[in-house]
Amino acid sequence: MLKYLTVLLDDTSVSFCHYSERNRINPITLDYLRKAVRFAMLENLNVQFVWPAHQLPEEYKDVIASIDHTNIAPLSLTEDADITVLSMTEFHQCPDNANVVARITLQELIEGADILASLFSKANRVNIVITNPDDFHDNDIEAYRSALTKLSETIYNEWASGHDIQVNLLTDRMLLTEMNNCNAGHESITLAPDGRFYACPAFYYGNDKCLGSIDEELDIKNQQLFSLDYSPICRKCDAWHCRRCVWLNKKYTFEVNTPGHEQCVMSHIERQVARELSLRIKNLHGFTPGEEIKELDYLDPFDILQK
Amino acid sequence: MAVRMAVLDLVAGHAHMDAKTAVQGHVMVLVRGGVWVPAKEVVQVVAVDIATNLTKQTGRSWQHGLAKNVTFIVTKDCQLACKYCYLVGKNDKERLTWEVAKSAIDYILSRESIFTESSVIWDFIGGEPFLEIELIDRICDYIKTEMYRLNHHWFNSYRFSFSTNGINYDSPKVQEFISKNRQHLSIGITIDGTKRKHDLNRIWKGDGPERGSYNDVVRNIPLWLQQFPDGGTKVTISSADIAYIKESVLHLYELGIKEVNINVVFEDVWKEGDDALFEQQLLELADEIIDKDYYYGHACSFFAEYIGKPLDSVKDNGNWCGAGRMLAVDAAGNFYPCTRFAAYSLRDKKPIIIGNVRDGIDFNKLRPFLTLDRITQSPQKCRECEVASGCAWCQGENYDAADTDTIFQRSTAICKMHKARVRANNYYWNKLFRKLEMEGKRDEFESNRPKHNSPIC
Numbered sequence: 001m002l003k004y005l006t007v008l009l010d011d012t013s014v015s016f017c018h019y020s021e022r023n024r025i026n027p028i029t030l031d032y033l034r035k036a037v038r039f040a041m042l043e044n045l046n047v048q049f050v051w052p053a054h055q056l057p058e059e060y061k062d063v064i065a066s067i068d069h070t071n072i073a074p075l076s077l078t079e080d081a082d083i084t085v086l087s088m089t090e091f092h093q094c095p096d097n098a099n100v101v102a103r104i105t106l107q108e109l110i111e112g113a114d115i116l117a118s119l120f121s122k123a124n125r126v127n128i129v130i131t132n133p134d135d136f137h138d139n140d141i142e143a144y145r146s147a148l149t150k151l152s153e154t155i156y157n158e159w160a161s162g163h164d165i166q167v168n169l170l171t172d173r174m175l176l177t178e179m180n181n182c183n184a185g186h187e188s189i190t191l192a193p194d195g196r197f198y199a200c201p202a203f204y205y206g207n208d209k210c211l212g213s214i215d216e217e218l219d220i221k222n223q224q225l226f227s228l229d230y231s232p233i234c235r236k237c238d239a240w241h242c243r244r245c246v247w248l249n250k251k252y253t254f255e256v257n258t259p260g261h262e263q264c265v266m267s268h269i270e271r272q273v274a275r276e277l278s279l280r281i282k283n284l285h286g287f288t289p290g291e292e293i294k295e296l297d298y299l300d301p302f303d304i305l306q307k
Numbered sequence: 308m309a310v311r312m313a314v315l316d317l318v319a320g321h322a323h324m325d326a327k328t329a330v331q332g333h334v335m336v337l338v339r340g341g342v343w344v345p346a347k348e349v350v351q352v353v354a355v356d357i358a359t360n361l362t363k364q365t366g367r368s369w370q371h372g373l374a375k376n377v378t379f380i381v382t383k384d385c386q387l388a389c390k391y392c393y394l395v396g397k398n399d400k401e402r403l404t405w406e407v408a409k410s411a412i413d414y415i416l417s418r419e420s421i422f423t424e425s426s427v428i429w430d431f432i433g434g435e436p437f438l439e440i441e442l443i444d445r446i447c448d449y450i451k452t453e454m455y456r457l458n459h460h461w462f463n464s465y466r467f468s469f470s471t472n473g474i475n476y477d478s479p480k481v482q483e484f485i486s487k488n489r490q491h492l493s494i495g496i497t498i499d500g501t502k503r504k505h506d507l508n509r510i511w512k513g514d515g516p517e518r519g520s521y522n523d524v525v526r527n528i529p530l531w532l533q534q535f536p537d538g539g540t541k542v543t544i545s546s547a548d549i550a551y552i553k554e555s556v557l558h559l560y561e562l563g564i565k566e567v568n569i570n571v572v573f574e575d576v577w578k579e580g581d582d583a584l585f586e587q588q589l590l591e592l593a594d595e596i597i598d599k600d601y602y603y604g605h606a607c608s609f610f611a612e613y614i615g616k617p618l619d620s621v622k623d624n625g626n627w628c629g630a631g632r633m634l635a636v637d638a639a640g641n642f643y644p645c646t647r648f649a650a651y652s653l654r655d656k657k658p659i660i661i662g663n664v665r666d667g668i669d670f671n672k673l674r675p676f677l678t679l680d681r682i683t684q685s686p687q688k689c690r691e692c693e694v695a696s697g698c699a700w701c702q703g704e705n706y707d708a709a710d711t712d713t714i715f716q717r718s719t720a721i722c723k724m725h726k727a728r729v730r731a732n733n734y735y736w737n738k739l740f741r742k743l744e745m746e747g748k749r750d751e752f753e754s755n756r757p758k759h760n761s762p763i764c
Contacts, residue, residue, distance in 0.1 A: 221710035253675050256713075263668065
């Protein structure tokens with residue numbers, strides 16, 4: 001069941017995930033924006049507006065203000081942002097107590113985990129987004145594990161000092177009791193500046209097929225395939241924090257419901273490090289946050305299904 | 308020939324020994340015995356002959372479920388233009404080259420850790436595969452030699468498989484190939500039944516008046532049955548020829564074909580009333596098979612005891628289709644999970660290419676195929692269906708007919724036809740078992756029950 005509507009206010013709206021936004025300014029029309037707000041009210045959806053760095057006309061702001069919403073914005077608009085998106089060069093400007101998306105390449109994460117860790121003392125929550133997941137291969141497993149272990153050390157120290165920082169890759173799994181994925185296409189839908197619906201912004205920027213338009217109707221054919229129950233690999237998996245990115249699924253395997261090997265392996269490395277962190281925090285606090293994370297002897301649940 | 312006979316004699320006496328060990332040992336004996344043959348030639352001759360003769364496999368469904376199926380799309384050309392053919396992109400341009408075929412073989416045989424199946428079926432498909440018999444012969448020789456040279460685990464367990472329209476079956480080149488590889492061959496000739504049924508769909512390609520191909524095929528049936536007495540044929544039923552089912556199956560029996568694998572096309576071609584006509588034909592066929600005692604020595608895949616039962620959502624959740632466990636290669640050197648995902652097979656969708664002979668298989672592209680199950684792809688009516696067993700699907704047709712670019716949406720175009728088949732099937736078994744019991748022959752039948760192949764993919 002749909003719960004969220006993400007509205008891209010411009011083609012240059014800041015990317016908060018794996019995809020890249022466009023460079024040329026192309027704002028959503030005021031008409032589409034009004035229709036989006038009305039659609040969200042009628043369908044009882046929570047709205048997230050994704051902002052570009054440039055200013056939008058005042059009449060846009062009036063329409064946006066007419067509905068309860070969340071703002072995802074670049075650092076330049078952080079004062080009005082519920083979630084601030086930071087690139088690596090902006091990490092040092094992280095606002096205090098903010099909920100941030102930290103976009104970083106795999107190489108930057110592996111080689112510069114310390115820079116990322118510097119965010120943890122300032123923010124309340126950090127969503128780490130690797131901007132080039134395509135570059136991950138099996139020979140990066142140990143380097144990725146090592147980088148995450150470094151981050152977990154900083155998280156542990158923050159928790160020890162009383163600052164319970166949340167970091168999506170490592171603390172979410174500790175706190176969850178069931179799958180909590182992106183759910184694009186199943187629980188959330190994106191309206192792009194062209195007035196068309198997409199499962200998420202990445203499908204729009206990737207020139208994929210739309211799922212209907214705001215002028216006609218939302219038309220998600222085979223919508224069940226976006227849900228967990230219709231994913232033979234994911235429904236057996238307990239890397240509950242995994243983004244389960246349907247855009248990456250489509251890119252890697254041609255199917256939105258089937259994750260590629262790399263996404264599974266990365267999530268299971270995160271799960272492993274989260275497990276070790278949860279055991280340390282158990283010693284620190286005397287209790288385990290969430291449920292105990294079981295030890296696994298595989299990194300890709302596909303391998304288990306094939307046995 | 309001396310080498311060949313000696314090797315075969317030796318191997319026959321060493322059944323416990325793997326073929327290559329026996330061959331290597333024997334080559335040494337030959338040399339010690341003064342029969343001089345240049346080393347490379349020995350290896351080549353021995354490899355080909357041993358592979359051809361050593362591992363004779365019998366049984367109708369050879370290594371079912373244990374064998375890797377590798378399909379070479381040798382040509383997209385065919386002499387015929389069958390009206391129900393799913394190959395929408397046939398042409399005479401895309402012919403497999405030796406270089407591409409060799410690259411594919413080299414890739415596959417050098418990766419035993421990936422291709423772990425205990426056996427292999429090297430399948431040759433078209434168009435009409437025998438149009439490329441010289442290339443096929445070269446490919447098969449190379450496969451045998453390489454399997455020997457690499458001491459490959461498939462060396463003892465392989466087959467070459469063909470489904471042909473039968474038109475040039477008696478040509479010298481095809482016959483020479485058959486003679487050379489006879490004991491490792493599965494060849495099926497497609498003949499649809501009576502002349503009027505066959506000629507309704509299986510017509511010659513080209514302009515001008517429609518010309519059926521029955522006479523050109525049926526003349527080769529005796530030769531084929533002489534060489535492959537257990538050969539089965541594949542019959543395809545579309546809307547226009549339902550009325551000829553009974554006469555066609557009986558005609559094939561009369562021709563000497565004991566196994567008739569028959570299926571309705573998966574495409575959405577069925578008209579109102581087709582299911583009733585289909586059921587009527589099957590009922591009449593059932594009466595004929597039972598009344599004339601054909602059930603002892605003949606099989607027709609329409610009648611199978613296992614069909615028409617409810618399926619458990621957990622225990623019976625396997626995928627029907629083998630797409631993804633097969634590997635097909637075309638003239639461009641692209642790999643497909645099955646030939647049905649190549650461009651020439653698809654009406655509305657782009658091909659699903661899972662790699663190529665240069666870069667190998669992209670295993671991420673195989674993951675959906677290898678994790679696909681019945682429940683995930685089935686609509687609610689199929690999940691709850693009380694006669695679900697035996698209801699088939701083709702993954703390629705599912706993909707082609709799906710609302711989105713997915714293999715996870717099952718086409719239900721044959722739903723009414725399956726239900727009609729189930730009713731006729733129930734009738735068949737009820738009538739047959741009653742007759743056998745009345746005659747006191749049930750036990751005899753059970754112990755000699757004819758087997759038939761798994762339903763055709």
